[in-house]
Amino acid sequence: MKILSLVAGLLFSALALAQQGPIKVGMSMPQTGTLGAGGKAALVALNMWVEDVNGRGGLLGRKVELIAYDDQTNPALTPAIYTKLLDIDKVDLLIAPYGTVPTAPIMPLVKQRDLLLMGNFSFQVNRTVKHDKWFNNSPWNDASSWSDGFIKNGQKLGAKSIAFLAADQEFAQNLANGARVLAKKAGLKTVYDQNYPPATVDFSTMIRGIRAAKPDMVFVMSYPNDSVAIVRAVNEIGVGESVKMFGGGMVGLQFTPIMASLGSMLNGIVNYNSYVPGMKYPGIEEFLSRYAKKAVAAKVDPLGFYLPPFNYAIGQMYEQAIKATKSLNHKVLADYLHKNEMKTIVGPIRYGPDGEWKNARVVQAQFRGIVDKDVDQFRQPGKQVVLYPDRYKTGNVMAPFEKIRK
Amino acid sequence: MVFSFELLQEAVLFGVLLGCFYAAVSIGLSVSFGLLDVPHVAHPAIMVFGSYCTYLLGLYGFDPIVAGIVLMPAFFLLGVGVYRFYYEAFEKRGSEAGVRGIAFFFGLALIVEVGLILAFGVDQRTVEADYIGKSLSLGEMRIPLRMLVAFGVALVLMLALMLYLSKTFTGRAIKAVAQDEPALRLMGADPVRIKQWAFGIATGVSALAGALLIIIGPVEPGMDRVYIGRTFAVVVLAGLGSMTGTLAAGLILGISESIVLMHFGASWAPAVAFGLLLIVLGIRPQGLFGR
Numbered sequence: 001m002k003i004l005s006l007v008a009g010l011l012f013s014a015l016a017l018a019q020q021g022p023i024k025v026g027m028s029m030p031q032t033g034t035l036g037a038g039g040k041a042a043l044v045a046l047n048m049w050v051e052d053v054n055g056r057g058g059l060l061g062r063k064v065e066l067i068a069y070d071d072q073t074n075p076a077l078t079p080a081i082y083t084k085l086l087d088i089d090k091v092d093l094l095i096a097p098y099g100t101v102p103t104a105p106i107m108p109l110v111k112q113r114d115l116l117l118m119g120n121f122s123f124q125v126n127r128t129v130k131h132d133k134w135f136n137n138s139p140w141n142d143a144s145s146w147s148d149g150f151i152k153n154g155q156k157l158g159a160k161s162i163a164f165l166a167a168d169q170e171f172a173q174n175l176a177n178g179a180r181v182l183a184k185k186a187g188l189k190t191v192y193d194q195n196y197p198p199a200t201v202d203f204s205t206m207i208r209g210i211r212a213a214k215p216d217m218v219f220v221m222s223y224p225n226d227s228v229a230i231v232r233a234v235n236e237i238g239v240g241e242s243v244k245m246f247g248g249g250m251v252g253l254q255f256t257p258i259m260a261s262l263g264s265m266l267n268g269i270v271n272y273n274s275y276v277p278g279m280k281y282p283g284i285e286e287f288l289s290r291y292a293k294k295a296v297a298a299k300v301d302p303l304g305f306y307l308p309p310f311n312y313a314i315g316q317m318y319e320q321a322i323k324a325t326k327s328l329n330h331k332v333l334a335d336y337l338h339k340n341e342m343k344t345i346v347g348p349i350r351y352g353p354d355g356e357w358k359n360a361r362v363v364q365a366q367f368r369g370i371v372d373k374d375v376d377q378f379r380q381p382g383k384q385v386v387l388y389p390d391r392y393k394t395g396n397v398m399a400p401f402e403k404i405r406k
Numbered sequence: 407m408v409f410s411f412e413l414l415q416e417a418v419l420f421g422v423l424l425g426c427f428y429a430a431v432s433i434g435l436s437v438s439f440g441l442l443d444v445p446h447v448a449h450p451a452i453m454v455f456g457s458y459c460t461y462l463l464g465l466y467g468f469d470p471i472v473a474g475i476v477l478m479p480a481f482f483l484l485g486v487g488v489y490r491f492y493y494e495a496f497e498k499r500g501s502e503a504g505v506r507g508i509a510f511f512f513g514l515a516l517i518v519e520v521g522l523i524l525a526f527g528v529d530q531r532t533v534e535a536d537y538i539g540k541s542l543s544l545g546e547m548r549i550p551l552r553m554l555v556a557f558g559v560a561l562v563l564m565l566a567l568m569l570y571l572s573k574t575f576t577g578r579a580i581k582a583v584a585q586d587e588p589a590l591r592l593m594g595a596d597p598v599r600i601k602q603w604a605f606g607i608a609t610g611v612s613a614l615a616g617a618l619l620i621i622i623g624p625v626e627p628g629m630d631r632v633y634i635g636r637t638f639a640v641v642v643l644a645g646l647g648s649m650t651g652t653l654a655a656g657l658i659l660g661i662s663e664s665i666v667l668m669h670f671g672a673s674w675a676p677a678v679a680f681g682l683l684l685i686v687l688g689i690r691p692q693g694l695f696g697r
Binding site for chain 2: 255
């Protein structure tokens with residue numbers, strides 16, 4: 001009789017869990033449009049985490065389900081998508097879309113409803129909103145954390161002047177403003193400052209303008225399509241012999257298909273990154289090797305250094321917080337995330353009060369010895385020499401820009 | 407910003423090259439929308455499709471320009487099929503239904519975009535050729551060869567189309583169908599067949615324009631959105647259906663964008679270009695070369 005009641009009890013519990021259904025994690029993700037390439041690669045990583053966590057028995061005895069809609073890199077769509085996720089799909093947890101521009105419009109919504117939101121490589125979207133349940137997965141925090149390494153290396157080379165070229169969008173402008181402040185503090189004279197509209201087709205005229213201004217360093221903040229066009233124009237027009245360093249904040253030069261297509265044109269460029277081969281974190285190499293296999297089938301970035309590990313880390317952080325607190329309550333989870341160090345495949349993460357990393361870890365690396373038509377070369381340490389931060393440094397910056405490209 | 411006569415010269419030169427490229431990517435629309443009154447908002451999407459086909463042929467060693475030319479007959483047939491469907495489903499049912507056909511072309515653009523994503527993924531695609539990534543040095547001035555090639559092909563393409571429309575019987579019939587369809591019918595010609603043929607030509611031209619697009623820079627499936635405003639602006643500024651006007655309008659947009667960008671700031675470039683469009687339309691509502 002006892003056994004019968006035990007079995008019945010177990011069955012009842014299992015039924016109750018089944019009736020509860022899976023824990024739904026909802027998000028929009030750019031799967032088309034400018035950020036689509038990065039977004040699709042990031043989704044592969046998030047799905048890997050879902051598979052892994054479900055393989056471990058799920059969370060709180062429930063399976064995890066990821067619901068992701070394509071926001072087409074269109075910020076106008078994200079508020080409606082998140083409203084649907086919350087009111088119709090009834091998701092339990094939220095992850096922000098990749099990028100600043102699609103994330104910014106949903107910040108008022110999550111603040112108004114007092115929801116926890118895991119940020120996804122956005123930049124300073126919580127600066128004015130000041131939401132206490134925002135946690136960004138990106139290795140930067142304030143505006144200076146991104147451009148600091150670039151400016152410092154320029155100073156080491158004796159740079160006295162700087163040119164800025166920035167996309168006329170929220171992300172690039174926030175970043176540019178941070179770099180402008182740092183450049184001013186460093187005593188660098190701004191000799192060229194240009195914001196370009198998002199639909200710019202050709203950058204030859206701008207690169208010619210930069211060459212005429214004769215800057216010592218050029219800080220560029222661009223989106224993937226623009227980055228490719230800018231690098232090509234630099235290769236054709238040249239930025240002049242005065243330029244010691246070129247790059248800084250070019251999004252896209254971290255994506256394998258773009259790196260592979262630009263090949264040797266990348267040489268000499270100093271640019272930000274989140275991870276480059278040679279940086280050691282527990283579990284990242286195993287993750288990247290598993291990711292590489294899935295990426296081929298999904299037709300996405302085959303190496304996946306930039307976004308995928310950090311998206312997998314979002315899942316890991318949720319997993320750690322839910323297991324520790326045994327709760328899905330957003331306030332409880334947010335308290336845990338604020339107070340504890342999170343262990344992830346991109347290293348340990350501690351959050352500051354603004355929900356950004358307490359200690360930024362933006363890498364500035366210089367492309368060297370890149371040849372054309374070779375994807376595998378980017379797996380090797382040394383093809384992107386880390387110049388900053390000092391604890392990951394693998395070499396010193398080489399200059400002048402035009403000379404070292406020859 | 408740095409001001410100098412030398413920079414102004416370069417800005418004008420870059421503007422001419424860019425303008426010819428704008429004209430080349432708009433000329434198909436100038437036929438389909440300008441001459442045939444078909445609200446072909448899928449024109450840039452078809453062009454991007456042409457870029458991807460050029461990319462595919464590039465994998466087999468085809469030069470992008472040669473690939474664009476090879477693709478033209480297939481795109482011509484595609485255009486004939488698309489117009490036939492549009493005609494049967496919308497245009498045949500009167501002008502209101504024709505206007506509603508705009509939804510059909512939006513749908514077509516979406517299908518092309520999604521199809522490209524499914525087939526190629528969302529990553530950018532590029533082609534290789536000897537003239538991509540290199541420049542021609544003229545003293546201090548360096549001109550990207552890809553822009554020069556696009557300029558040359560665009561000029562030849564436009565000249566060929568202008569000659570075809572003015573010197574051949576079918577070309578003149580296409581112009582006639584734009585001016586007075588019932589009169590053409592009274593002359594014994596079938597306006598639907600003429601329009602079908604013309605739409606085929608417009609789509610065939612888009613294949614070569616797509617090749618130019620991927621020569622100028624990498625393409626991705628959503629790139630049509632970048633060009634939809636610009637191509638319609640060129641066609642409207644030109645005066646609907648004018649090939650000479652299309653070239654002139656492309657040059658005006660290209661040169662004004664380039665000068666403004668070099669001397670006043672890139673953010674002003676589209677505003678000035680589209681401001682010019684508004685001014686011209688205010689003075690000449692029929693466009694620069696429209697009747």
